[in-house]
Structure formats: C-alpha cells, structure tokens
Amino acid sequence: ETGVTQTPRHLVMGMTNKKSLKCEQHLGHNAMYWYKQSAKKPLELMFVYSLEERVENNSVPSRFSPECPNSSHLFLHLHTLQPEDSALYLCASSPGQGGTGELFFGEGSRLTVL
Amino acid sequence: ELKVEQNPLFLSMQEGKNYTIYCNYSTTSDRLYWYRQDPGKSLESLFVLLSNGAVKQEGRLMASLDTKARLSTLHITAAVHDLSATYFCAVGNNNNDMRFGAGTRLTVKP
Numbered sequence: 001e002t003g004v005t006q007t008p009r010h011l012v013m014g015m016t017n018k019k020s021l022k023c024e025q026h027l028g029h030n031a032m033y034w035y036k037q038s039a040k041k042p043l044e045l046m047f048v049y050s051l052e053e054r055v056e057n058n059s060v061p062s063r064f065s066p067e068c069p070n071s072s073h074l075f076l077h078l079h080t081l082q083p084e085d086s087a088l089y090l091c092a093s094s095p096g097q098g099g100t101g102e103l104f105f106g107e108g109s110r111l112t113v114l
Numbered sequence: 115e116l117k118v119e120q121n122p123l124f125l126s127m128q129e130g131k132n133y134t135i136y137c138n139y140s141t142t143s144d145r146l147y148w149y150r151q152d153p154g155k156s157l158e159s160l161f162v163l164l165s166n167g168a169v170k171q172e173g174r175l176m177a178s179l180d181t182k183a184r185l186s187t188l189h190i191t192a193a194v195h196d197l198s199a200t201y202f203c204a205v206g207n208n209n210n211d212m213r214f215g216a217g218t219r220l221t222v223k224p
Contacts, residue, residue, distance in 0.1 A: 042118075042213075042214045042215060042216045042217070043157075043202070043204075043214040045211075045212070045213075056211075090156060090157070092157075100145070100162050100164060101145050101147070101162075101206045101212065102147060102159055102162050103147070103157075103159070103204075103212065104159065105149075105156040105157040105158075106156055107155065107156045108155075108156050
C-alpha cells in the first residue's frame with residue numbers, strides 16, 4: 001500500500017459523540033497535516049506536525065484534538081462538534097525540511113455532524 | 115498575512131479552446147503549487163514552481179511563476195473534457211505555511 005490513507009471515508013455523528021479520524025502515510029515523510037475543506041471557504045490548515053511534534057495550530061477550537069504517535073500516523077479526535085464542523089477533512093504529508101514543500105493528500109474523510 | 119486569489123472562480127469552455135487561470139498572492143514567496151481536485155476526490159499535485167520564471171508543462175497544462183509580479187498562471191491548451199475539475203493554486207514560504215486559493219471550477223463542454 002502506498003500514499004496517504006484516511007479512514008473512515010465517511011462519518012456521521014451527533015453533537016455529543018466522540019469519534020476519531022485516522023491518517024496513515026507510507027511515503028517516509030516527516031511532516032503531516034490536517035486540512036478542512038468546506039463548501040464556502042478555501043482549504044483551511046488546521047494542524048501541522050513535523051517529526052511528531054506539533055508546529056502549528058491555526059486557532060482551531062479545542063473540540064478538535066490532534067495526535068501524532070509517530071511520523072507515519074496522524075489522528076484527529078472529535079468531540080462535541082457543531083453542525084458547522086461538517087466538512088471534508090483532508091490529511092496530507094510532505095517530506096519536511098529541505099523538501100519542496102509539496103503536499104501529498106489522502107482521499108479525505110467526509111464528516112457530517114447532525 | 116498571506117492572501118491568495120484565483121480568477122476566474124468558475125470557467126466553462128469549449129473543447130479545443132485555450133484559456134488561462136490566474137493566481138495572485140499578496141506577500142513574497144518563491145514556492146507556488148498547483149493542484150487538481152475531481153468531485154468527491156482528494157487533491158492531486160500538478161506542478162511545483164520554486165523560482166522566478168519557472169515554467170512547467172504536462173500535457174495540455176502549462177504553469178508559470180513570476181515572483182516579482184506575485185503571479186502564477188495555469189494555461190490550458192486545446193481543452194478536452196477530461197480536464198474538467200477544480201484547480202487550486204497554493205503559495206508557501208516554508209513547509210508549515212501554505213495558503214490555498216479558493217479554486218477554479220473548470221467545465222469543458224463538447
């Protein structure tokens with residue numbers, strides 16, 4: 001298996017649920033990202049991890065909690081979400097420092113919050 | 115704050131025609147990326163432009179970068195239906211800060 005893999009591909013949850021999105025990259029990259037894509041806004045950077053350490057948090061609400069246990073895996077833990085959080089959540093990876101900065105995206109997890 | 119503007123946001127063109135998508139950005143950068151997204155799919159990297167005057171071509175698509183004008187263009191030559199997708203430009207100063215444009219939704223009609 002190659003590239004960036006995200007699971008689940010689709011998720012429906014209530015506002016009181018707790019769920020997690022998972023991302024795995026098989027590219028040997030050192031940096032991983034979470035992006036949010038909604039209908040009315042450009043792609044929004046949420047979190048960046050480089051060598052398993054968070055280097056950027058773009059003022060994301062605390063109901064989104066990232067976890068990066070190693071350089072190949074990235075999670076986004078979700079709790080008490082709002083309907084406006086419904087969106088496509090994209091994971092990406094890049095080689096990291098010294099690379100071109102090019103991002104390699106997963107297929108995305110489409111989240112619907114009821 | 116880095117801002118990225120694409121135009122047009124919507125583009126409908128006939129097969130066989132040529133057209134250009136523009137990407138303007140607000141602060142100095144020497145890294146410009148173009149991505150393609152098909153409906154319901156993820157983003158696929160098309161071009162990476164890393165210096166002033168860089169030009170890259172792949173099939174019917176050609177991308178260029180003018181860092182002095184803070185402008186990149188994506189030129190479509192003799193469009194075909196398979197090119198229908200949404201095209202995003204993204205601008206970065208380092209690996210941790212890449213801002214995306216709103217995207218150009220391209221529809222190529224027979």
